[in-house]
Amino acid sequence: MPGYVVGLLAAVAVAVVVFAVVVFAVIAIRTEWILPWLRRSTLRPRLWGYSALFGGAGLGLWCFAHAIHRPALFSAAAVGLFVVSTGLSFRATRPGRVPR
Numbered sequence: 145m146p147g148y149v150v151g152l153l154a155a156v157a158v159a160v161v162v163f164a165v166v167v168f169a170v171i172a173i174r175t176e177w178i179l180p181w182l183r184r185s186t187l188r189p190r191l192w193g194y195s196a197l198f199g200g201a202g203l204g205l206w207c208f209a210h211a212i213h214r215p216a217l218f219s220a221a222a223v224g225l226f227v228v229s230t231g232l233s234f235r236a237t238r239p240g241r242v243p244r
Contacts, residue, residue, distance in 0.1 A: 158207045165200035169193045188236045195232035202226045 172178050172193030178186055186192050202225030209218030 155207070155211075158203065162200045162204040165196055165203070169196035169200060172196065185238050186236055187238050191232055191236035195229050195236055198225050198232065199229035202229060 168179065170193065172189045174193075176189040178189045178192060182192065202222045205218055205225060206222035209215040209222055212218065
C-alpha cells in the first residue's frame with residue numbers, strides 16, 4: 145500500500161478511538177455510568193470520566209502534533225494532558241487491598 149493510504153488509515157483509526165473514549169467519558173460525567181469491567185474498581189465515575197476525557201484529548205493532540213511542522217508545543221501539551229489523566233484516574237479508582 146502507498147504511504148499516504150497507511151497514514152490515512154492510521155488517522156481514521158485514531159479518530160475512531162478518540163471519539164469512542166470521549167463518548168464514554170461524557171457518559172460517565174453526565175450519568176455516572178461506566179463500562180462494566182471498570183465498575184468494581186472505580187469509586188468515582190465522574191472523576192474517571194474527566195480522566196478519560198483528558199486522555200482522549202491528549203491522544204488526539206499527540207497524533208495531531210506529529211502531523212504538523214513544529215510539533216514541540218503540541219507534544220508538550222499532549223504529555224501534560226496524559227499526566228493529568230493519569231493523576232485523575234489514580235484518584236478515581238479504589239485503593240488496593242493490603243494482604244494480611
